[in-house]
Amino acid sequence: MLEIALYLIPVTLGETPPEMVLPAGLFNIMNQLDEFIVENARSARRFLKSAGYQRNFDEVTFNLLNKHTARETADTFIDSIKNGKAVGLLSEAGVPCIADPGAEIVKHCHLNNIRVIPLTGPSSIILALMGSGFNGQNFTFHGYLPIEKSQLKTKLKEIESDILKKDQTQIFIETPYRNNQMIDFLISFCHSKTKLCIASELTTENEFIVSRHLLEWKKIKYDFHKKPVVFLLYK
Amino acid sequence: MLEIALYLIPVTLGETPPEMVLPAGLFNIMNQLDEFIVENARSARRFLKSAGYQRNFDEVTFNLLNKHTARETADTFIDSIKNGKAVGLLSEAGVPCIADPGAEIVKHCHLNNIRVIPLTGPSSIILALMGSGFNGQNFTFHGYLPIEKSQLKTKLKEIESDILKKDQTQIFIETPYRNNQMIDFLISFCHSKTKLCIASELTTENEFIVSRHLLEWKKIKYDFHKKPVVFLLYK
Numbered sequence: 001m002l003e004i005a006l007y008l009i010p011v012t013l014g015e016t017p018p019e020m021v022l023p024a025g026l027f028n029i030m031n032q033l034d035e036f037i038v039e040n041a042r043s044a045r046r047f048l049k050s051a052g053y054q055r056n057f058d059e060v061t062f063n064l065l066n067k068h069t070a071r072e073t074a075d076t077f078i079d080s081i082k083n084g085k086a087v088g089l090l091s092e093a094g095v096p097c098i099a100d101p102g103a104e105i106v107k108h109c110h111l112n113n114i115r116v117i118p119l120t121g122p123s124s125i126i127l128a129l130m131g132s133g134f135n136g137q138n139f140t141f142h143g144y145l146p147i148e149k150s151q152l153k154t155k156l157k158e159i160e161s162d163i164l165k166k167d168q169t170q171i172f173i174e175t176p177y178r179n180n181q182m183i184d185f186l187i188s189f190c191h192s193k194t195k196l197c198i199a200s201e202l203t204t205e206n207e208f209i210v211s212r213h214l215l216e217w218k219k220i221k222y223d224f225h226k227k228p229v230v231f232l233l234y235k
Numbered sequence: 236m237l238e239i240a241l242y243l244i245p246v247t248l249g250e251t252p253p254e255m256v257l258p259a260g261l262f263n264i265m266n267q268l269d270e271f272i273v274e275n276a277r278s279a280r281r282f283l284k285s286a287g288y289q290r291n292f293d294e295v296t297f298n299l300l301n302k303h304t305a306r307e308t309a310d311t312f313i314d315s316i317k318n319g320k321a322v323g324l325l326s327e328a329g330v331p332c333i334a335d336p337g338a339e340i341v342k343h344c345h346l347n348n349i350r351v352i353p354l355t356g357p358s359s360i361i362l363a364l365m366g367s368g369f370n371g372q373n374f375t376f377h378g379y380l381p382i383e384k385s386q387l388k389t390k391l392k393e394i395e396s397d398i399l400k401k402d403q404t405q406i407f408i409e410t411p412y413r414n415n416q417m418i419d420f421l422i423s424f425c426h427s428k429t430k431l432c433i434a435s436e437l438t439t440e441n442e443f444i445v446s447r448h449l450l451e452w453k454k455i456k457y458d459f460h461k462k463p464v465v466f467l468l469y470k
């Protein structure tokens with residue numbers, strides 16, 4: 001029997017066999033759930049099927065949580081837990097609540113004294129940091145940096161100063177079709193001795209993790225257009 | 236056949252059944268390795284045994300990487316990879332290279348064009364952040380805060396200002412026997428409306444994750460003495 005709680009359920013990052021990145025215990029918990037909070041019902045069903053979920057989807061509830069979901073609607077998603085049922089919150093990629101709207105649901109659980117149980121799965125931020133060789137004892141994840149060029153330049157100067165002042169790894173992401181442009185900007189705006197790690201398509205067959213000075217990146221031919229990339233800067 | 240690379244191998248956090256937090260694919264990779272970089276050979280052997288590692292330890296190499304390891308010695312640990320052999324780097328708890336000396340070895344791999352493959356496992360920082368309900372799109376991990384009281388106070392003021400200015404979750408850890416004192420300091424030094432999440436004994440039977448305003452923590456009886464805790468502050 002599962003504990004009555006909100007289970008935070010990670011999914012694969014891209015086309016990876018689930019057993020390479022998700023623990024067996026997670027599949028076991030998943031199979032005991034028949035109510036999920038998801039961003040997209042279609043991809044949630046696809047993931048559950050690939051992970052060996054055995055229930056009939058006609059008997060499963062998918063509550064949609066995305067930018068179109070009204071706050072009041074989202075707040076009702078935990079009513080089942082209040083009524084004594086375990087519910088799962090599924091991410092679209094990687095772990096829930098890190099770069100998706102799940103955190104609001106968790107916040108609401110804490111306000112209602114509902115237990116939240118985070119389960120282990122692939123976090124592209126942590127995998128990238130592990131693989132970078134950069135400082136893992138002190139780091140910041142910024143999400144997306146400003147798009148506007150002069151704002152981006154200012155932000156990067158601030159970030160570079162924190163690398164030196166705080167000995168802190170700086171991590172961020174970019175919309176995949178702007179990856180190459182981002183690397184060009186990093187080469188133009190940052191110090192040539194600053195190190196850039198590009199961690200792309202993590203956990204897949206095409207995984208790429210390379211740390212080099214920006215001076216060296218300038219000489220490398222690269223193309224990360226439309227690929228999922230985590231960027232890391234350090235000294 | 237494994238790729239010739241440095242495999243970054245996570246381990247359990249405390250007394251958790253390995254299959255609850257480690258993917259089946261990881262056990263498979265582990266069983267193909269007979270050379271490991273570890274902080275402590277005894278706990279490494281204990282973990283490998285609990286995870287069903289099938290080789291005879293007499294035929295396995297454990298290279299010790301800890302504060303007593305000279306840099307020149309550590310640099311030789313990747314010689315086997317240069318010579319065409321896959322090697323594993325094991326953490327003492329959770330994922331390698333986040334709060335342990337592994338990052339130096341990874342850095343050395345990048346300098347020598349050796350592939351690094353980070354594997355998925357439990358990161359107490361990410362699990363705590365998922366479970367907190369705090370902002371997962373922008374966060375900083377500080378490692379340990381200053382011990383000295385007036386320095387700690389200054390740091391906490393800076394951290395609180397970043398919560399508001401940057402909408403950024405602030406994460407840190409403390410030496411386990413000073414946990415209760417840290418909570419007292421947080422209550423004294425921070426704004427009573429700042430939220431504190433305490434995430435303790437993650438992934439174990441005693442897992443505890445609670446987010447409350449400091450005003451409320453003041454009224455709660457707690458005892459986290461000697462327990463592994465991740466602290467998170469947010470608004």
